[in-house]
Amino acid sequence: MEKIELDKICVRFKDHTVLKDFSLKIPSGQIIGIVGPSGCGKTTIARSICGFINPESGSIKIDGKLMCSRQSHVNIPPEERKIGVVFQDYAVWPHLSVYDNIAYPLKKRKAPKDQINDQVQFAMEQVNLKGYDKYMPSQLSGGQQQRVAIARALTSSGDLLIMDEPITNLDAKLREQLLVEIRLMQQRLGTTIIYITHDQEAAMQLCDRIAILNPDGSIAQIGTDEEIIKNPASRFVFRFIGVSNFLPVILKDGKVVLENDQSIVIEPIVPDSWPAGQDQADLGIRPMDIVIDSSSSIRASVTQSVFLGNMYNYFISLGGLDIRVQRITGQDNETECKEGQNIGVKLLQKRYFKREEKA
Ligand SMILES: Nc1ncnc2c1ncn2[C@@H]1O[C@H](COP(=O)(O)OP(=O)(O)OP(=O)(O)O)[C@@H](O)[C@H]1O
Ligand SMILES: [Mg+2]
Structure with missing residues (x-):
């Protein structure tokens, strides 16, 4: 009722x-x-x-x-x-x-x-x-x-x-x-x-x-x-719900690449969640869903590192974009990254949004 x-x-x-x-x-x-x-x-x-x-x-x-x-x-x-x-x-x-x-x-x-x-x-x-x-x-x-x-x-x-x-x-x-x-x-x-x-x-x-x-x-x-x-x-x-990063991405040769630095390949094939009919989108990702992984081909540099007791809060520069990363202390043998360090990152839980939806 x-x-x-x-x-x-x-x-x-x-x-x-x-x-x-x-x-x-x-x-x-x-x-x-x-x-x-x-x-x-x-x-x-x-x-x-x-x-x-x-x-x-x-x-x-x-x-x-x-x-x-x-x-x-x-x-x-x-x-x-x-x-x-x-x-x-x-x-x-x-x-x-x-x-x-x-x-x-x-x-x-x-x-x-x-x-x-x-x-x-x-x-x-x-x-x-x-x-x-x-x-x-x-x-x-x-x-x-x-x-x-x-x-x-x-x-x-x-x-x-x-x-x-x-x-x-x-x-x-x-x-x-x-x-x-x-x-x-x-x-x-x-x-x-x-x-x-x-x-x-x-x-x-x-x-x-x-x-x-x-x-x-x-x-x-x-x-x-x-x-x-x-x-x-x-x-x-x-x-609106929580902290988020947005990365402008485009389709190039059947791949998803970063718009600012097209040599950075985010996905080798177009994912199912890509907005239909678009050749550009915004990739949304939470700070918790970015993992530091030296084997990743997606390279970034650490611009700021703050230790908060139970987690590390990083700002990294990825293709010139400022991105927030959050890692829980002790998770996946996480060790602190130093400012200026070159790191590899893996992006988990990626979401693609149509570009014009900016609010
Ligand atoms: N009596 C009124 N006369 C003219 N404009 C009004 C009146 N009441 C509300 N508005 C306008 O209507 C819009 C919505 O107002 P409302 O108070 O519903 O917002 P709200 O979502 O409750 O915002 P907040 O989170 O700040 O309380 C605002 O632009 C406000 O200026
Ligand atoms: Mg109100």
Whole structure:
């Protein structure tokens, strides 16, 4: 069952089209990450689902029920959409205690008093804030304040939460901890969560599936973290997820050679993954997938070598291109290469992308 269905929504601010025929189906009981660069339209998607923006065309359904469609003259107000929201800048109210902050959505809905108490206690338990009822936000750490915001979202809706960069302002360790807590809470409650962030690592850690958006707001790829890492749909996705090197390559005499230095043969035959109909491409490769191997005919020189305790981080010059290489200490009898040294490299896990896809 789809929890949310966005069907070809268009959102425009004056002459700036942010979302064009944007469609996305979000199944019940999953955490879906929406990830993309700043300004691509993530918050606009969240605000449209919540009802703060009414898309000029297309429709949004929640639990199969139409929430908005100009064509059908439907636009359900935000408070009737039953969505719990945690926005980065949607802070807790400083003048209300933890209890009153979390109880607020229920009081607004005029829920019975004993029901309010039960739900607030339940929500506080879910975010590890038990016993903090009387604390004021000023007496809480940043992480605890975010927990209050999450608990408040939970009392708005136990089954659909939208979190838009909820933990971006926290330090790394706390972020990690909250991600684990959000995951555990979601598993306990079966909540559907839309988790919006530009932090692809957090999304990978937390989400069942991730939608990666292009800078123009269209979907570049939807999949599990594994699918996205193993099979990036485009050059943009490959670059967005982790550190990457790109080498311009061309076809010459049936071989793949480096464009800058055509004497460097990358592949003796054209690989199956070569983009059809192209005579040039960009070879994408991760720093971990470059192996130093003295027997290789692909020669490079080491321009910088940094020892990081458990790995070597190299910059090498390959046909005049600066390439990053990462080798784990102790792997394959790896010994340190010195700056200026001439080395052979083997390129594993090569991916070829069409040239014009530059982002
Ligand atoms: N109310 C508005 N009026 C005019 N332009 C807007 C409005 N809201 C958003 N935009 C524009 O729409 C585009 C998308 O904004 P949005 O906030 O959805 O991006 P985002 O992906 O959430 O970015 P970030 O990662 O920085 O939060 C931006 O170019 C922004 O300037
Ligand atoms: Mg945003």
